[in-house]
Amino acid sequence: MAEMTPTGGAPADSFRPIPPRPPPSSAVGPVRWVRENLVSSPLNVLLTAIGLYLIWLIVPPLIDWALVSADFFGSSSDDCTSDGACWVFVGARFQFFIYGFYPDPERWRVNIMFLMLAAFLVPQFLPGTPAVVRKWLGIFGLTLYPLITAVLLLGGVFGLPAVETGKWGGLMLTLVLSYVGIVAALPIGILLALGRRSHMPIIRTICVMFIELWRGVPLISVLFMASVMLPLFLPEGVNFDKLLRALIGIVMFQSAYMAEVIRGGLQGIPKGQYEAAAALGLGYWRATGLIILPQALKMVIPGIVNTFIALFKDTTLVLIIGLFDILGAVQASIVDPAWGRVAVEGYVFAAFCFWVFCFGMSQYSQGLERKLHTGHKR
Amino acid sequence: MTDIISMQDPNGLVDGHPVDHHVGAEAMIQITDMNKWFGSFHVLRDINLTVHKGERIVVCGPSGSGKSTMIRCVNRLEEHQAGSIVVDGIELTEDVKKIDMIRREVGMVFQHFNLFPHLTVLENCVLSPIWVRKEPRRQAEERAMALLERVKIPEQALKYPGQLSGGQQQRVAIARALCMNPKLMLFDEPTSALDPEMIKEVLDVMVQLAESGMTMVCVTHEMGFAKTVADRVVFMDSGQVVEQAPPSEFFTNPKSDRTRLFLSQILKH
Numbered sequence: 290m291a292e293m294t295p296t297g298g299a300p301a302d303s304f305r306p307i308p309p310r311p312p313p314s315s316a317v318g319p320v321r322w323v324r325e326n327l328v329s330s331p332l333n334v335l336l337t338a339i340g341l342y343l344i345w346l347i348v349p350p351l352i353d354w355a356l357v358s359a360d361f362f363g364s365s366s367d368d369c370t371s372d373g374a375c376w377v378f379v380g381a382r383f384q385f386f387i388y389g390f391y392p393d394p395e396r397w398r399v400n401i402m403f404l405m406l407a408a409f410l411v412p413q414f415l416p417g418t419p420a421v422v423r424k425w426l427g428i429f430g431l432t433l434y435p436l437i438t439a440v441l442l443l444g445g446v447f448g449l450p451a452v453e454t455g456k457w458g459g460l461m462l463t464l465v466l467s468y469v470g471i472v473a474a475l476p477i478g479i480l481l482a483l484g485r486r487s488h489m490p491i492i493r494t495i496c497v498m499f500i501e502l503w504r505g506v507p508l509i510s511v512l513f514m515a516s517v518m519l520p521l522f523l524p525e526g527v528n529f530d531k532l533l534r535a536l537i538g539i540v541m542f543q544s545a546y547m548a549e550v551i552r553g554g555l556q557g558i559p560k561g562q563y564e565a566a567a568a569l570g571l572g573y574w575r576a577t578g579l580i581i582l583p584q585a586l587k588m589v590i591p592g593i594v595n596t597f598i599a600l601f602k603d604t605t606l607v608l609i610i611g612l613f614d615i616l617g618a619v620q621a622s623i624v625d626p627a628w629g630r631v632a633v634e635g636y637v638f639a640a641f642c643f644w645v646f647c648f649g650m651s652q653y654s655q656g657l658e659r660k661l662h663t664g665h666k667r
Numbered sequence: 668m669t670d671i672i673s674m675q676d677p678n679g680l681v682d683g684h685p686v687d688h689h690v691g692a693e694a695m696i697q698i699t700d701m702n703k704w705f706g707s708f709h710v711l712r713d714i715n716l717t718v719h720k721g722e723r724i725v726v727c728g729p730s731g732s733g734k735s736t737m738i739r740c741v742n743r744l745e746e747h748q749a750g751s752i753v754v755d756g757i758e759l760t761e762d763v764k765k766i767d768m769i770r771r772e773v774g775m776v777f778q779h780f781n782l783f784p785h786l787t788v789l790e791n792c793v794l795s796p797i798w799v800r801k802e803p804r805r806q807a808e809e810r811a812m813a814l815l816e817r818v819k820i821p822e823q824a825l826k827y828p829g830q831l832s833g834g835q836q837q838r839v840a841i842a843r844a845l846c847m848n849p850k851l852m853l854f855d856e857p858t859s860a861l862d863p864e865m866i867k868e869v870l871d872v873m874v875q876l877a878e879s880g881m882t883m884v885c886v887t888h889e890m891g892f893a894k895t896v897a898d899r900v901v902f903m904d905s906g907q908v909v910e911q912a913p914p915s916e917f918f919t920n921p922k923s924d925r926t927r928l929f930l931s932q933i934l935k936h
Contacts, residue, residue, distance in 0.1 A: 564744050565781035569795035569847065570770040572763075579794060583785050663784055663827035 355637075366628045378631040379638045382622045386638070389458015389613050395450065398441045399461050405434060406464070414653065431472055438465075454532035458613035460642060465532075466539060466604040466614065467646075471597050473540040478547025479586075483577065485552055496548070503545035509606050511538040516610035535607050543600045550592040554585030587661045594654035598647045615639055694753070695720045695851050695882045696741055701750035703733075703740060710736050711747070712906045718884060720850075723877050725893040725914075726886045728903035729929065734886045737903070738853045741884070742773045755850055771799060774844030778856040780836040782828035788815070788839050789824040792846045800847065807846070814842040818872045834865025838872050845876075852876065854885040890933065894918060902926050 314320070327337045358373035361380070369375035379386070388396050409426040412418040442465070445451035457465065484496035503511070515538035516531055558581055566576035586593070605616040613621060619635040622628075696718040703711040711733050718724050726734045739745040740752060743759055743766045752759045754769045783791050792811035796802045815821045818838040820831075828836050837857055844852060854873065858866040870892050877883055877896045887893070893900050893914055900917040902910045902925075910923045921927050 559779075559781075561777060561779050561781035562783065565775075565777065565783070567744060568742055568770060568773070568775040568777075569843070570767055570799040571795060572767065575798050579798065580783055584783075587785065661785070663829055 366631075369629070374634050374637075375629075375631050376634060378622075378628050378634050382618075382635075385459060385622060386615055386618050386642075387460045389462055389618055390456040391452060391458065391461065392450075392456065395444070395452055398444070398449070398452075401441060402438050402461070402464075405438070406468075409434065410649075414649075414656070435469065435472060454530050457532065459618045460615045462532075462607075462612060463601075463604050463614040463616075463642075466536065466607060467597075467601040469536050470539045470543050470600045470604070474543035474547045474596075474600065475593070477540065477544035478551055479582065481544060481548035482551035482555055485548065486555055500545045500548050503542050504549070506542075508539070508542050508603055509609060511542050512606055512610050514538070531610065532612065535610060535612060539600070539604065543596065543603075546596050546599075547593065550589050550596055551585065553592065554587075554589035555581065557588050558585055587658075590654050590658050590661075594650055598650055601647060601650070602643060615642055693720050694718065695722070695755055696884070697751075697753040698737075698741075699751045699753075701737075701740065701747050701752060703736065703745065703747045703749075710906050711740070714750070714906075714908055716901065716908060716911070718851075718882065720882055721880055722882055722898045723896055724884045724899050724901055725897040726884065726901045726903060727888065727890070727893065727929075728909075732903040733906040734903050735855050738855060738884055738886055741851075741853060742770050742775055744775075771847060772850045773853060774847055774849035774851070775853045776837070776840050776844055776855065776857045778859050780828070780833070780840045780860075782836055782840055782843070784828050787825050787827055788820070788831070791828070791839060792843045795843075796846050811842065811846050814845050815839070817845075817875070818842045819868075832865060833861045834868045837861065837865075837869045841869075841872055841876070849881075851882045851884070854883065854887065856886050856888070858887065858889055888933070890918075902929065904929070 311317075326333075328334050354373050356373075358371045359376055360369045360371055360373065361376050362368065363377040364381055366375070366378070368377050384396075388399055391399055409430045412426055413423060440446060441449070442457070443451065443454075481496050481500055484492045485500065487493045487496070512535055515534040519534060562580055562584070563576065566580045571579065605614050607614055608617040608620070616639050619639045623632045623635045694717050696716065698714050698716040701711060701714040702709070714737060716737075726738065728734050736745055740747045740759075741754060747759075755772055757765050757769055759765065759769060782788075783794070786794065789808060789811055792814065793804065793807040796807040796810070797804055812821055812824065815824055818841055820835055820838055820842075823831055823835060823839070828839065831839065841857075857873070858869050861869060866889070870889060873883075873885070873892065874896055885892070885897075897914050899911055900914050901908055902917070902921075902923075904925055910917070910921060910926045912922070917926070918930065921930060
């Protein structure tokens, strides 16, 4: 210690930096965490005690209801004998929750859709996946996958029997709606955001009007318009699919929101980045695609994922135009008199499905943020 | 640290090329009666300036005098409203193709570096050669590494700009501009945002570049650099070119009283 301190008396130029020492034990590890977070003041001690009491009050009965005294096996309401949750109901209606009215012999087509989705999504979550694989899986998911899936689910070609969209339902419909919504809303949103910042007055005006129009109306009225009003304006005989109309409505609506999120990112890019790109001879599209957008999108990943999650949950609104997504399927099932009071079980199952997907998106976005962080704070 | 110390070695800076003045050579930049307004504010007034090929020009003057705006007009980061600017025989007009042609020939280094933070140092350097000049990646990377070597930071090639010091970032910015093989380099206060310890490493690179015969226009407050490197010093105030002269004359015998006042202010310390 003593020889480290450069005290007076010694001649100049013998500066030696003090080597770093570990902090005292009270400032690290679980001890510090408990001290700082649980018992740092009398008030905190009190709050900790109340918190523990509430946990003790809520968690054990919940576990008891959901797991310990619940019924898992059986085929009808008669098998639900205990006073816990009747998961038998979910098991019995599972097919309906997943596939809706999609005809039984054709459900393998839906299963292929699920499998492909898992096949290109799961590697994105695994840390060991090589970047090239990630990239190509991503490109597949954004381009070929929606096309293949559309052919597969609709049928009518390659000897596949056609399945009309009115029979689609359950989790499958939820995924179709939100996947198309996500994949289409992002690029349209990017174009709208760029258009709104354009120097060309006509393009800017069109984009502003589009965004403000769609943001100004509730999604529920967009869907209602799409399903009820739109056919009135179309000429006689022209009629296109209800699901397609709902999809267009959702995409337009969400792309307007997406545009504003992305515009927030574009505004965060310093002017110097545009100037450096211009000085290097990059034109508008190259500068935008190579310099501006990668940074702007990275900056607003939380906002983009937030919009995606909202979109995913908003798809349940198609219920009002007679499409049965997973929540719709659950709701239709719990009123079945053959089952007693199973509403809670049904809703818990639906909530769990939504949670799995939304939490997955959230985790993915956090992983993405960590990966793209390049040590630059600006 | 060792990097900076080794750069102070004068042997590394002098590579034996005699400094020739190129007077009477072809013009690289020809600015004639150029005027510019920001809204109703008249920033540049009747600018006339010729820069010959191979010439090193230092532009100085008080802040707000229009120095930066003037050199930003040369690669059209700013638009001029009257007069003409001819760069390497191409006149700057609304024509986007001509602007692109000029930008391809003119490198620029900014006060705040303006590196692309989402790309590594090497990617920063090869981006424009690959996308604008359509060079094969391998060839662009080889040249970029050679240039990073020249600015003495090849070991940082795979890092991101955010991981580098200000001086290192500015040297990357110089290398990035040089990767386009420019005929002319513009420097817009390249050392103004740097810590005193880092200014020298950037100036050393600029001196080295000047000695290689590059045509350079530098807006800078580094009077030492002006004295040793510049062929001509241009002094600006209130959007006008007040005086231009070789540094020997400019610093010892300024003609205008405005120049004299400026020099007395900055050389006092």
